[in-house]
Amino acid sequence: MTAVALAASLLTLSTPASAATNGFRGVNWADQRDNYVDGWVIPSGLTAADSYATVRTKADGVITGFQQQVGANTVRLPINPQSVNSDWWARYKGAIDSALGHGMKVILSYWEANKDGYVDDPAAWNTMWDRVTGDYGGNGNVYFEPMNEPFGYSLSAWVSLCSTWLSRHANIPRGRVVISGTGYNDNVTGVGAASALSGTLLSLHFYGFWASDTTRAAWTSNLSNRLGSYSSRTIIDEAGSPMTTGLNYSAGHQDGNTFTAYLAATTDLARARQMGIVYWPGLRTGDTYSLTRQSGSGLAVNNASGLAQIRWGWGL
Template identity: 35%
Template sequence: MKDALRRIRRRYVATVVAGMVISTGLAVAAPTAVTSTAAAAALSDPVTLVNTESAQCLDVQAKNPSPGGVVGVWSCNGGANQKFSFRPNGELRAMSGTLCLVGADGATAPGTQLRTATCQPTGTPTLSITPKFSRGVGNTLVHSSSGLCVTKPAATAPDGSRVTLETCTTHAENQQWTSPGVTAAAPPKALQGVNWSAEGDNFRSDAIVPSGLSVTDSYAATYEKALPLVRQFKQLGANTIRVGVNARTLEWAGYRAALDAALDEDVNVMVGLWTGTEKRFYYDIPKADFDKVWSTLIAEYGSNPRFYANVVNEPKDNTANWQNFVNQFLHTYPQLPRNQVVVAGRGDDRFLTEVCNDKRLNGTVLSYHQYSVFELFHKTVPEWKSVMRGRLGIPSGETKSSCSDRTVVTEFGDWSQSGIDYNGPRDGDMHVSYMYAMTEVIRETGMGSLYWPGYGEKDAFSLTTREGSGATATLKVANQSLFDRIRYAWKLTDNAGGDGALTRTTYWTPGASGLCLVPQGNSVTAGSELIVDSCGSEYNRSSKDITSKVNGQLGMKWLCIAPAGGSVTTGTAVGLSTCAADGTQAWTHRASDQAMVHNASSLCLSVRGTPVSGAKLELNTCTGSANQKWSRK
């Protein structure tokens, strides 16, 4: 079946237009290759394990064919006693697959030496196999039962030196083991790219279909549409694409086509399991659905080093139960190397330190999410950085931590279509300050990062918008200054910003009412009327977030505040409209009397009657009355 799919892919690759270019106004640097071109070895193929520090090979001493053999290091010689195979059940086999590696006497404490032992009987359930070994982040070799790393004695170690299980240490070369000729998964820091989201979001009960594709399309039709979009993501500088999945998604034949299009373009694919629209905790996902998704995808893609499994997106849980759940996942699917397992921080992927410090999860990739609009409203870069550094466990005076070394910021983003200048002054606007802080922390720590979303229909954060449809669709960057900040994070430019125009995103309140200007029903859609209502507990949320643009427009998400209808007269209602560059949507906030003047008509933005909760807005003759006075909140 896979051979047939590959034939279909090759046939359709030849028919797709290859030269599509994203409209950015500049030449985009090519993405950096993150893995070698060597073919990945199958899990059961015997490989050598070469220590990075000494270039010695893991070795069954004296070529001992019997259980109890000592495991150490020796100059590489290609012998059968230096060949090891990772089995799908988690065993690490030696001596032509006849023996298994274990801790001496079953011990799991630091300092335990490795020995060979009789493997457990054929047919033993995977969950009963112990110990398991897996490749971890940084080319470590992790002993699953203890979370310890296989370790050569530090510095110069003569042939015959014994290896032990020790606490995993970041960047310790005596704990790094590579296999020549085997393509390894890219390290977390090398992953840079975008999320490719479904229309609106990936939280849904039906299939998660990446924007621009259709659930009614076949494998071949989906591949033909997906390939040009993948190539355009690469032109942005992306080497990794993150997509969502749920059990319903696997029923769509085109889903594999989207993954295959990316993999065929040598792009890493990170697949995250999303919960539904109503119940958002990881434990709300039915076990049958969870098992269906991961047993299917790991069987089909797990041996590809460009495939990463994001166990659950935003698990919500803030307790150790989340780590227990992930530990069970690791023991259920030991055939997937740990350096291809992406583990969310607690809550909404925001709290990493407890997950990072859980040694049972050593060797896995960590996922961090941080936005400006969902919990905080800092207006300076130092405030934002303090939050981010704390959640990444970065000590004062340091630029990174053992946690950040394993972390990919799998979601970060902000308003892309509201006219914000992200190259403007660093402090004063929470969105601008956040984006400076996030991209600078990514650059300073060297973390991997995936913008949310690179392309997502009906998403106010989408980095690009689509022009055209089908296989001829092109993507256009929605906000060049936002793209500048992302490129800075990825070290594709040294433009640190700070020279742009001042744009301020705040909330507006009439007179001394203490109310906020909001869309009726909090519905940010074209045609929605504007009212004044309680700022309430949702103070920092997007439904009251208004950007004062350089051109005089007042933006809310991707829309603009404008008079409703055609002609503008006294009493004309005011609502949300598609932004236009014809000058009819420009406003001036007059300092002398706090009036908000509509430039084209010289009428003032007014609350109809007394500013009370639910009162609508209109244009009226400027009088200086309290219902025409507007101030930033």
């Protein structure tokens, strides 16, 4: 390796998380059963019998819908050892490859099966991440979230686990690693302050069913407390609200209802602080929060006013 190439390589490895995350305008593409599944994760619209080519073709329709109907440039997809350490991975990669082929950013997040907030099987988890980072570590549009909602761990234990992950995968630039907030990804102040995790992105989850407030001011305060001084590193990679129940999210209809006030406050704060939002879910069959539904080989929007509010939060 030449001196110039070595310097460029070192610069890439030390690149920190950016000073704003609003480049992530995203949606979650989720399994109809939820992503907490003991088995293969299969996002809505795909089936376990699909070949790589079929997954890729189906994903092309969904991803095009996310781009053209919604305006998204990011998709968050679930992974687990059952899916990656099996023959499903070679086929499931069709969804990831489709998104990348369309110029999308992809966030790959580990979901555990036992629903206890812990990594189910550390050895299998490591094998999974070795394969995933081996396949996609060289693609700058792929981001890695070691675990979704690590609510079983104390802050110190969670920081320790993430530090070990970072050491094992030291070839991945920290600016492409997304560290979940503590609890149900519900607070990033602890992980944000951890020097061992410096340079990484952070992820926060925030939902309207977590409180009963009906004003934007109350929800803004709630969200601000969860962010502390770490907004510039944080992606809200789950936030969602009912989209199939007829709610009007337009200006003038926001205060007075828990969910419309919540979504307005979340998107207003994200826009003001230049934070990315990855909506939950962009597509999930049977979920009242789903922003879209399948329509032919593509997608249709479930709530135009809700979509407009999300796009506002994205800075569009």
